[in-house]
Amino acid sequence: MADAIKVFGPYAAVFAALVTGLVLGVQARIGRRAQLQERKQELFASAYQASIQYAEMAYAVRRRRADAAAEERVRLSEQLREIQSRLTWHEAWVRFEAPEVGAAYDELVARTRTVAGQSMKDAWQSPPVADDPAMVIPTSVVDLRALADVRERYMAAVEAHLRPGAGPAASSRARPASCRLLPCPLPRPVLALDLRDHRRPRTARFSVSMRRIHRPAAS
Numbered sequence: 001m002a003d004a005i006k007v008f009g010p011y012a013a014v015f016a017a018l019v020t021g022l023v024l025g026v027q028a029r030i031g032r033r034a035q036l037q038e039r040k041q042e043l044f045a046s047a048y049q050a051s052i053q054y055a056e057m058a059y060a061v062r063r064r065r066a067d068a069a070a071e072e073r074v075r076l077s078e079q080l081r082e083i084q085s086r087l088t089w090h091e092a093w094v095r096f097e098a099p100e101v102g103a104a105y106d107e108l109v110a111r112t113r114t115v116a117g118q119s120m121k122d123a124w125q126s127p128p129v130a131d132d133p134a135m136v137i138p139t140s141v142v143d144l145r146a147l148a149d150v151r152e153r154y155m156a157a158v159e160a161h162l163r164p165g166a167g168p169a170a171s172s173r174a175r176p177a178s179c180r181l182l183p184c185p186l187p188r189p190v191l192a193l194d195l196r197d198h199r200r201p202r203t204a205r206f207s208v209s210m211r212r213i214h215r216p217a218a219s
Contacts, residue, residue: 037162040097044158047090047105048151051112054083058119058142063135066128080120087113104157108150115146 057080064072087109095102119142129135139145 041162043090043093043097044101044162047094048108048154048158050083050086050090051105051108051151054080054087055112055116055144055147057083058116058123058144059137061120061123062126062129062137062142064128066130069128072128098157098161101154101157101161104150104154108147108154111150112147115144119144 057076060079061076064076091102091106091109094105123142
């Protein structure tokens, strides 16, 4: 035993350093994966929120102030311009992060612009609401039910992507396309909810978060 200690003793410190380095490397990799997962979760939820905000503009236009028509045109146009910019930004980044989720988001945005865009057009061509009862807008006036299926498909694509075990191979099978975007830092999106509720699994938290972001207007 003493001879073995004499022979291997000098290598004990090296072996301990190697083991320590391996453990720290594994921990760092796990931490980076968790950060990447959280970043994607926030990006996907923010993208969904932008599509909801665009759809809600159909209600905002109908509820514009009748006593300040010029100011309301400017205000609502600026809001819509900002939302359009966010939609375009999210379309690019979601497609870059996950092509199969990007395909579902492209479909969601296209449908939202078609359905809600027509509702906004009709709203601008109609007089603004004149009293409190008219603030309750029925589906016969603004009908966004045609967005339900594309919203569900987007959420399903996100949950499949965030599910543990989903990797690049699954993404390439879903949509074999590549993106060419210049690398730039991803800003932290402004979210309506705290998505870091650790009492739920990650994919379940995302699903609940998006459904809470989407609060349909009174019909």
